[in-house]
Amino acid sequence: MTVRVMGEAFDPWRALADHVLPVPAAQCGATAVFVGHMRDVNEGDAVARMELEHYPGMTERHLEAICAAAASRWALIDTLVVHRVGVLAPADPIVLVAVWSAHRAEAFEACRFIMEDLKSRAPFWKKETLPEGSRWVEMNTPGHT
Amino acid sequence: MTVQVKLFASLAASQGWRDKAVAHRAAMSVHDTWREAAGGAALPPRVLCARNHEYCRLDTPVADGDEVAFFPPVTGG
Numbered sequence: 001m002t003v004r005v006m007g008e009a010f011d012p013w014r015a016l017a018d019h020v021l022p023v024p025a026a027q028c029g030a031t032a033v034f035v036g037h038m039r040d041v042n043e044g045d046a047v048a049r050m051e052l053e054h055y056p057g058m059t060e061r062h063l064e065a066i067c068a069a070a071a072s073r074w075a076l077i078d079t080l081v082v083h084r085v086g087v088l089a090p091a092d093p094i095v096l097v098a099v100w101s102a103h104r105a106e107a108f109e110a111c112r113f114i115m116e117d118l119k120s121r122a123p124f125w126k127k128e129t130l131p132e133g134s135r136w137v138e139m140n141t142p143g144h145t
Numbered sequence: 146m147t148v149q150v151k152l153f154a155s156l157a158a159s160q161g162w163r164d165k166a167v168a169h170r171a172a173m174s175v176h177d178t179w180r181e182a183a184g185g186a187a188l189p190p191r192v193l194c195a196r197n198h199e200y201c202r203l204d205t206p207v208a209d210g211d212e213v214a215f216f217p218p219v220t221g222g
Contacts, residue, residue: 036222052221053154055214058198083221095222115222121200124221125154136155137220 001071003063004082005054012082012096019080021100028077028100032107034115040090042137047128052085052094055123059083066117070099073113074106081114083124116143146209148173150182153216156192169209176203178213191218 002019012035021028038050067079077100084094097115101107119140126137147166157163160183167181175194188203195214196205207213 054221055151055153055195055198055216058195058214061198119219119222121219122221123153123195123216123219125217126220127154136158136217139218140220140222 001064001067001078002080003060003067005056005059005063006082006084007086009088009092010082010084010096012093015080015082015096016098019078019098021078023077027102029102030100030104030107032099032101032104032111034095034097034111035093036095038088038090038092038094042128045128045130047090047130049090049129050088051127051129052088053125053127054083054085058123062122063118066114066122069117070110070114074101074110076101076106076110079110079114081118083118083122085124119143148178148207148209149212150178151212151214153214155217156189156215159189160186169207169211173207174203175201175205175207175213178207179203179215188215189217192216193218 040047063081080098082096097111099107099111128135128137146169148169150165150167152160152163165182167178175196179188192215194201197212
């Protein structure tokens with residue numbers, strides 16, 4: 001299980017390529033990956049940049065707890081969560097969640113579970129810069145339907 | 146004999162502070178730390194709270210040396 005909070009831009013595909021699995025790759029039949037990027041529009045308004053604040057200490061602890069909960073619920077081989085903080089520009093990667101398991105069902109479900117818990121519970125906050133000023137994002141879009 | 150109180154994001158902006166130490170007293174709750182630190186300001190609706198980096202309730206007891214945080218709904222990911 002690996003959790004990273006990054007103050008600088010990161011390349012999710014490089015992070016995946018560099019990740020060292022705890023078992024031989026031949027044992028991982030399934031890898032599920034979610035990557036979230038910053039959009040240049042929100043609620044109909046153009047967004048020039050975004051600042052992501054977090055609660056150092058609680059953030060890492062909460063993300064590790066989410067991954068541990070997923071690992072206790074599904075048969076997983078490994079998990080990787082990377083999340084940006086600081087100032088972001090449109091198209092910048094915000095979050096990477098990757099789950100490795102023997103079979104796809106566990107990988108898909110655990111990846112979704114980690115991502116949804118992260119969105120609804122992990123202590124991050126977005127502040128958007130618009131042409132006419134800045135505003136805090138009040139809530140995330142719904143995930144599970 | 147203190148409790149560290151932290152605010153984040155829009156709550157820190159609206160209250161005008163991020164970090165305060167308040168005196169610990171017997172039978173103190175998380176809500177009491179808000180009352181001590183906020184100088185009479187009401188706790189805004191929908192605010193979440195944590196004690197020592199874990200989500201908690203407003204009536205959760207607070208011990209000497211604890212860190213208590215208040216923040217708005219989260220918007221990461």
